[in-house]
């Protein structure tokens with residue numbers, strides 16, 4: 001069997017053994033509907049509530065502040081809609097950033113047609129947003145600030161605690177998309193102060209199609225999906241018990257091993273960055289210091305289309321991407337990089353290598369050996385790079 005180097009962990013991750021082992025009995029043995037009153041139902045209900053407790057503990061929240069969803073996209077949609085409905089049903093001003101995931105940006109666009117005005121803060125060259133920028137953008141009618149905790153394209157970690165403090169000085173609800181951050185960097189909702197926080201299990205070795213939204217107890221989410229009244233009536237639909245159980249096992253494992261994983265990943269990431277930057281005309285994108293432990297991203301001078309490089313890496317059995325998983329095959333420059341001030345032509349050459357604790361030093365050595373050769377080969381192909 002050929003050996004693949006999987007280095008696209010910001011797109012998705014392998015389900016861990018612990019997560020898988022926790023899920024399997026839910027398909028065959030504990031398959032009851034948590035709303036049913038007989039033993040099968042009550043067993044499933046217990047698994048659901050135990051999982052809620054585990055997910056809450058992982059981010060320093062209370063059990064009744066966690067609502068399960070179908071993933072990061074739904075959590076982001078729900079958070080934004082909730083914050084708007086809480087404050088003002090007819091319109092208002094929302095502040096976010098130009099580097100958010102489309103789960104946030106497209107939801108905001110939809111609100112634009114419904115009487116809301118949107119301000120997207122522009123990041124600096126490292127993908128950072130400052131509290132001063134936020135302060136200057138706040139208006140009397142601002143109802144929500146939504147800023148991601150860590151960026152999926154460039155790995156920058158944003159100053160959420162400070163930004164949240166700024167929003168709260170003006171009594172504005174604060175949401176953070178922590179899809180790339182949860183179980184990868186420490187999160188404590190109380191010390192951060194956030195009101196709403198989105199997570200997705202498949203980004204931390206849990207299954208796909210399941211996530212959670214943290215909603216501070218003082219706030220109530222808007223009823224998002226109506227039906228049978230699950231999730232306290234706010235998000236109806238029979239709960240995805242296997243997925244939720246898998247998510248809880250994965251986040252617990254991730255948080256327990258956070259320090260060790262961070263140490264391992266930082267060594268691999270820095271070795272990769274150091275080596276890649278030796279390729280002439282290569283530039284690291286994102287914050288050189290405040291970045292996710294396993295995240296390395298680059299652009300190449302004179303580069304035209306990162307898809308060619310991604311394809312060549314693919315042929316060399318190295319799986320990486322140019323930026324967001326949703327636009328992996330797109331030849332357009334990632335909006336995150338253009339918002340950070342990169343020329344669209346340079347931004348098109350983006351390469352993202354995102355590692356997990358399953359990656360080894362040997363794999364990094366292989367990438368470090370092959371990447372310079374592939375870039376050189378591509379540059380020789382006239383008109384392509």
Ligand SMILES: Cc1ncc(COP(=O)(O)O)c(C=O)c1O
Nearest residue numbers: 071072073101103152179180200
């Ligand atoms: C920052 C960010 N937010 C939201 C999402 C969407 O999450 P999901 O794939 O669980 O819908 C992603 C996925 O790539 C992401 O990176």
